[in-house]
Amino acid sequence: MKDYQIDVQLSTTKKEKPAFNQLSFGTVFTDHMFVMDYTKGKGWHDARIIPYQPIMLDPAAIIFHYGQTVFEGLKAYKTKEEEVVLFRPDENMKRLNRSNQRLCIPEIDEEFALFALKKLISIDKDWVPNVEGTSLYVRPFIFADEPYLGVSPSDTYRFMIILSPVGAYYKEGINPVKIAVESEFVRAVKGGTGNAKTAGNYAASLKAQEEAEAEGFSQVLWLDGKEHKYIEEVGSMNVFFKINGEVVTPELNGSILEGITRKSVLELLHYWNIPVVERRISIDEIFQAYHAGELEEAFGTGTAAVISPIGELFWQGEKITINNGNTGDISKKIYESLTGIQTGNHEDPFGWRVKVD
Amino acid sequence: MKDYQIDVQLSTTKKEKPAFNQLSFGTVFTDHMFVMDYTKGKGWHDARIIPYQPIMLDPAAIIFHYGQTVFEGLKAYKTKEEEVVLFRPDENMKRLNRSNQRLCIPEIDEEFALFALKKLISIDKDWVPNVEGTSLYVRPFIFADEPYLGVSPSDTYRFMIILSPVGAYYKEGINPVKIAVESEFVRAVKGGTGNAKTAGNYAASLKAQEEAEAEGFSQVLWLDGKEHKYIEEVGSMNVFFKINGEVVTPELNGSILEGITRKSVLELLHYWNIPVVERRISIDEIFQAYHAGELEEAFGTGTAAVISPIGELFWQGEKITINNGNTGDISKKIYESLTGIQTGNHEDPFGWRVKVD
Ligand SMILES: Cc1ncc(COP(=O)(O)O)c(C=O)c1O
Ligand SMILES: Cc1ncc(COP(=O)(O)O)c(C=O)c1O
Numbered sequence: 001m002k003d004y005q006i007d008v009q010l011s012t013t014k015k016e017k018p019a020f021n022q023l024s025f026g027t028v029f030t031d032h033m034f035v036m037d038y039t040k041g042k043g044w045h046d047a048r049i050i051p052y053q054p055i056m057l058d059p060a061a062i063i064f065h066y067g068q069t070v071f072e073g074l075k076a077y078k079t080k081e082e083e084v085v086l087f088r089p090d091e092n093m094k095r096l097n098r099s100n101q102r103l104c105i106p107e108i109d110e111e112f113a114l115f116a117l118k119k120l121i122s123i124d125k126d127w128v129p130n131v132e133g134t135s136l137y138v139r140p141f142i143f144a145d146e147p148y149l150g151v152s153p154s155d156t157y158r159f160m161i162i163l164s165p166v167g168a169y170y171k172e173g174i175n176p177v178k179i180a181v182e183s184e185f186v187r188a189v190k191g192g193t194g195n196a197k198t199a200g201n202y203a204a205s206l207k208a209q210e211e212a213e214a215e216g217f218s219q220v221l222w223l224d225g226k227e228h229k230y231i232e233e234v235g236s237m238n239v240f241f242k243i244n245g246e247v248v249t250p251e252l253n254g255s256i257l258e259g260i261t262r263k264s265v266l267e268l269l270h271y272w273n274i275p276v277v278e279r280r281i282s283i284d285e286i287f288q289a290y291h292a293g294e295l296e297e298a299f300g301t302g303t304a305a306v307i308s309p310i311g312e313l314f315w316q317g318e319k320i321t322i323n324n325g326n327t328g329d330i331s332k333k334i335y336e337s338l339t340g341i342q343t344g345n346h347e348d349p350f351g352w353r354v355k356v357d
Numbered sequence: 358m359k360d361y362q363i364d365v366q367l368s369t370t371k372k373e374k375p376a377f378n379q380l381s382f383g384t385v386f387t388d389h390m391f392v393m394d395y396t397k398g399k400g401w402h403d404a405r406i407i408p409y410q411p412i413m414l415d416p417a418a419i420i421f422h423y424g425q426t427v428f429e430g431l432k433a434y435k436t437k438e439e440e441v442v443l444f445r446p447d448e449n450m451k452r453l454n455r456s457n458q459r460l461c462i463p464e465i466d467e468e469f470a471l472f473a474l475k476k477l478i479s480i481d482k483d484w485v486p487n488v489e490g491t492s493l494y495v496r497p498f499i500f501a502d503e504p505y506l507g508v509s510p511s512d513t514y515r516f517m518i519i520l521s522p523v524g525a526y527y528k529e530g531i532n533p534v535k536i537a538v539e540s541e542f543v544r545a546v547k548g549g550t551g552n553a554k555t556a557g558n559y560a561a562s563l564k565a566q567e568e569a570e571a572e573g574f575s576q577v578l579w580l581d582g583k584e585h586k587y588i589e590e591v592g593s594m595n596v597f598f599k600i601n602g603e604v605v606t607p608e609l610n611g612s613i614l615e616g617i618t619r620k621s622v623l624e625l626l627h628y629w630n631i632p633v634v635e636r637r638i639s640i641d642e643i644f645q646a647y648h649a650g651e652l653e654e655a656f657g658t659g660t661a662a663v664i665s666p667i668g669e670l671f672w673q674g675e676k677i678t679i680n681n682g683n684t685g686d687i688s689k690k691i692y693e694s695l696t697g698i699q700t701g702n703h704e705d706p707f708g709w710r711v712k713v714d
Contacts, residue, residue, distance in 0.1 A: 026506025029417060055421075056411040059390060059519050060383070064412075064500055067424045067556025068563060104563045139506060143421055149383025149496060149521060151559050151593055153567060162416050164506060184548055189582040191543030193561045199424025200557015202508050204550045206425060206461045210510060225546040226583045236508055 004115050006034075008123070011051035020129035023167035025304070026137065030124040034116050034161040038106055044159065047112075049120055052162065058147035062154045068144035069199050070099035073303050074260075075135040075166075076121050076356060078128045079344030084121060084356040086138075087303075087342045089114055091260045095197060096140060098258075102196040104153040105142055113140065113159070120161055122357045129165045135342075137166040137304075169304035174335055176311025176325055177218035177300075179234060181283055182208045183316065187232065187255075189225030194232075194255035202236075209235065217314065219300070223283060225255065231281045237300030237308060238262035241286060242330055244294040247276040261301040265334055267350065274330070283315060290320045297328030306342075307335040361472050363391075365480070368408035377486035380524035382661070383494065387481040387520040391473050395463055395514040404469075406477055409519065415504035419511045425501035426556050427456035430660050431617075432492040432523075433478050433713060435485045436701030441478060441713040443495075444660075444699045446471055448617045452554060453497060455615075459553040461510040462499055470497065470516070477518055479714045486522045492699075494523040494661075526661035531692055533668025533682055534575035534657075536591060538640055539565045540673065544589065544612075546582030551589075551612035559593075566592065574671065576657070580640060582612065588638045594657030594665060595619035598643060599687055601651040604633040618658040622691055624707065631687070640672060647677045654685030663699075664692040 011031045018028050029052050036047040062068050072092045076084050093110035100107050117138060121128070128136040140161045144154030185208035188194025188201055205220075212220045219235035231250050233239055238259040240249045247269055252258055269276040289295040290313075298310035311325040322328075327335075340346030341353060368388045375385050386409050393404040419425050429449045434442050450467035457464050474495060478485070485493040497518045501511030542565035545551025545558055562577075569577045576592035588607050590596055595616040597606045604626055609615055626633040646652040655667035668682040679685075684692075697703030698710060 026417070027504075029504075033416060052416070054413040055416050055418075056413050059409070059412050059517055060386060060496075060521070061412075063421065063556075064426065064498060065428055065496070065556060066559035066563075067426070068560050069421065069424070071422055102564060103560055104567050137506065139417075139422070141421060147384075147386075149494065150526070151562065151566070153563050160416055164417070169507070186546055186548030189543055189546040189549070191541055191582065191585075192546070192549075193557070198557070198560060199420075199422060200550070200555070200560050202423035203425050203460055203555060203557050205508065206423075206510050207459060209508070210461050225548065228548075 004112060005047065006116055006119060007048040009048065009050045010123070017127060018165065020131045020134055020165065023129060023134050023165055025166045025169050026164050028164055030127040030163040030165070032120060032123050034120045036116070036159045038157040038159070040155040044106070044108060047116060049123060057145055060147035060149055062144035062146055062148060065149060066144070066151055067198070067200050068103055068105065068154055069142060070096060070103050070105060071139060071141035071197055071199070072096045074138045075303060075342070076128050076138060077135050077343045078130040081344070083344065084125050084128050085344055086354045086356060088260055088264065088352045089117065089354055091263070092140070095258065095260070099196040099198055100142065102193055103198055105144070105157060108142070108159060117161055118356045121163065124163055125356070127163060127165050134165065134167050137164045139164065174307065174309070174327060176309040176327055178216065178312040179219050179221050179310050179314070180212040180215065180217040181313065181315035182212070182220040182222055183228065184208070186225040187222045190254045192255060195252070195257060197257060205235070221313065229282050229284070231283055231286070232256045234300040236304060237302035239298070239300050240265065241281065241295065242297035242328065243289045244296070245275065247274060247330065248281055249278055250281055251278040259302055261303055261306065261338070264338060264352065265301050268334060268337055271349070286313070287315065287318065287320065290322070295322060297330055298322050299328070299331040306338055307331055361469055362404065363473055363476060364405040366405065366407045367480070374484060375522065377488045377491055377522065380486060380491050380522055382523045382526050383521050385521055387484040387522070389477060389480050391477045391518040393473070393516045395516070397512040401463070401465065401516065404473060406480060414502055417504035417506055419501035419503055419505060422506060423508055424555070424557050425460055425462065425511055426499060427453060427460050427462060428496060428498035428554055428556070429453045431495045432660060432699070433485050433495055434492050434700045435487040438701070440701065441482050441485050442701055443711045443713060445617055445621065445709050446474065446711055448620070449497070452615065452617070456553040456555055457499065459550055460555055462501070462514060465499070465516060474518055475713045478520065481520055482713070484520060484522050491522065491524050494521045496521065531664065531666070531684060533666040533684055535573065535669040536576050536578050536667050536671070537569040537572065537574040538670065538672035539569070539577040539579055540585065541565070543582040544579045547611040549612065552609070552614060554614060562592070578670065586639050586641070588640055588643070589613045591657040593661060594659035596657050597622065597655070598638065598652065599654035599685065600646045601653070602632065604631060604687065605638055606635055607638055608635040616659055618660055618663065618695070621695060621709065622658050625691060625694055628706070643670070644672065644675065644677065652679060654687050655679050656685070656688040663695055664688055
């Protein structure tokens with residue numbers, strides 16, 4: 001595998017591409033996909049790029065019953081010069097391996113996986129949209145495919161990468177969203193799998209999400225599983241607040257996902273000398289800051305939405321409107337810088353952009 | 358669907374059956390399976406029994422990414438009279454629907470599902486083993502199969518039932534097992550999915566299980582996710598202790614699974630007038646009871662193992678041996694009664710046994 005051997009079987013027919021100015025999220029997939037198998041004793045083998053096609057699995061495959069699986073999500077952008085670039089993909093590969101460890105899945109060779117990912121994208125590069133706000137969403141995932149109905153780690157796995165040209169994740173785009181603080185359900189708890197990117201975390205979030213949507217909210221803000229008091233994250237995003245000139249975000253405590261956008265936002269803020277701290281933040285504190293007139297901004301960060309300003313927060317019968325429901329200055333500044341770096345429109349002082357070919 | 362229409366397509370070839378006196382757990386499957394589809398707006402449709410065969414799924418199917426899935430596990434037994442019987446299958450169907458609710462999966466018609474399950478078993482009835490300690494393990498499961506990379510409930514689902522002739526779940530059989538109290542990892546927390554039978558709970562348990570096995574234990578005993586203090590359950594079993602003549606088991610608190618074996622054990626104990634209570638139990642209390650010479654028995658209960666006596670418990674560097682590492686009287690009595698009722702060797706005063714045809 002160290003010679004980076006990938007078998008390529010090109011599709012004989014090409015699918016019709018969607019209009020790049022009318023893309024939704026995660027419904028259309030490109031012509032090819034990457035697949036690699038793992039067998040205990042043999043390691044990862046048979047890396048291949050093949051036409052996008054259905055997966056065939058035994059009904060007893062562990063993935064269906066015990067959810068032993070991990071995934072990643074990142075984006076490729078087309079620059080004005082028609083170059084295809086990725087944003088910090090090495091971070092995604094590192095996180096994939098951290099998730100693997102938590103889920104007892106054998107690690108992948110990060111360099112090889114990145115090589116495979118680039119190769120796949122370059123084959124399907126005509127699928128990278130070039131309209132503002134669009135990108136090619138890249139979804140690497142690994143799942144247990146051994147047919148065995150006992151609760152123990154699988155002896156075989158499949159690693160796949162699929163690609164989807166996408167538009168905005170939230171229909172609101174960069175416009176502020178309404179968020180409900182979740183007071184019954186819990187997404188994750190310390191000692192659980194909250195800091196791994198694994199299917200079960202998302203399954204656990206559906207119910208709260210569904211109830212919040214029925215009441216007109218876009219997402220829920222999760223509180224910690226122990227005391228139902230401290231802020232964790234928002235839907236598929238980490239969360240930041242600006243209180244009295246200082247930006248704060250929950251520290252990495254073992255139950256929230258270590259977002260790569262979060263990390264990049266922290267680095268940007270440090271670079272700009274804007275005061276920022278990672279620490280425990282209670283929901284009380286946020287509402288108190290609001291009442292003291294000190295809650296200046298709130299926003300979520302994540303690959304799918306990049307930055308999503310929070311316009312309204314609802315908790316225990318009280319609704320607070322942040323920054324008059326408008327996108328704040330810091331949110332805007334971060335959004336512009338991040339998307340500028342991601343799409344190649346800005347300088348890249350941190351070396352975050354990675355060329356595909 | 359109310360007319361219980363099931364399309365049956367029989368397999369033209371029959372697989373070779375394994376020797377029923379050498380069965381392991383969950384590796385061999387029968388000739389047929391049940392499948393039914395759900396489409397939003399249309400409901401459940403196309404119920405069919407077809408030859409056991411691979412599932413074909415789009416790589417973007419929600420099950421691979423967000424784990425929206427639930428399952429059940431129950432057993433069919435062959436009586437001495439060569440009748441095939443199930444143990445409280447209506448309870449499994451009820452629990453399946455409770456799990457469905459938590460995972461935002463559309464409910465199934467419990468009566469129909471039970472009808473389908475019986476029909477499938479009767480078609481494959483030659484696969485129900487008749488050797489002591491064996492049974493036909495029945496695995497109903499439902500998963501989201503819509504190809505969509507956004508975190509929201511699927512618009513389509515598949516409900517399947519597969520069957521596997523099985524022997525003992527633990528190599529120890531009814532012999533006492535060694536259990537480690539888990540002090541780092543957490544399986545579930547209130548507000549999470551612990552009381553639903555969904556894949557992510559089992560994925561979350563793998564790491565602790567793997568570490569415990571490496572140290573010579575069969576399973577871990579989970580403590581609560583909030584305080585790491587109260588006893589929850591053991592691996593895939595609920596847990597009971599006999600302390601000073603009284604049987605105790607953790608109360609249903611939202612994070613443990615409502616085991617059907619647990620429920621049956623409680624009913625048996627009440628029937629026998631053996632003192633039993635459901636309440637919060639701290640791990641401290643168990644170790645204190647041991648030191649006071651009052652910890653008389655401990656055992657796990659679950660469909661797979663029925664009753665699994667706990668011979669040793671390890672926590673914070675201390676190992677305690679329960680009942681000199683022997684199977685206790687209550688464990689034995691419950692095991693004999695339950696398996697007697699399940700296999701048709703005993704009277705069934707509670708009406709728990711259900712005939713397949
Ligand atoms: C639960 C959760 N939190 C936070 C994030 C943000 O992480 P990132 O910035 O790496 O996309 C994501 C995902 O994308 C997520 O799924
Ligand atoms: C987590 C868990 N707890 C307890 C049990 C016991 O439940 P039952 O007695 O219904 O098999 C099971 C499953 O079978 C389980 O998976």
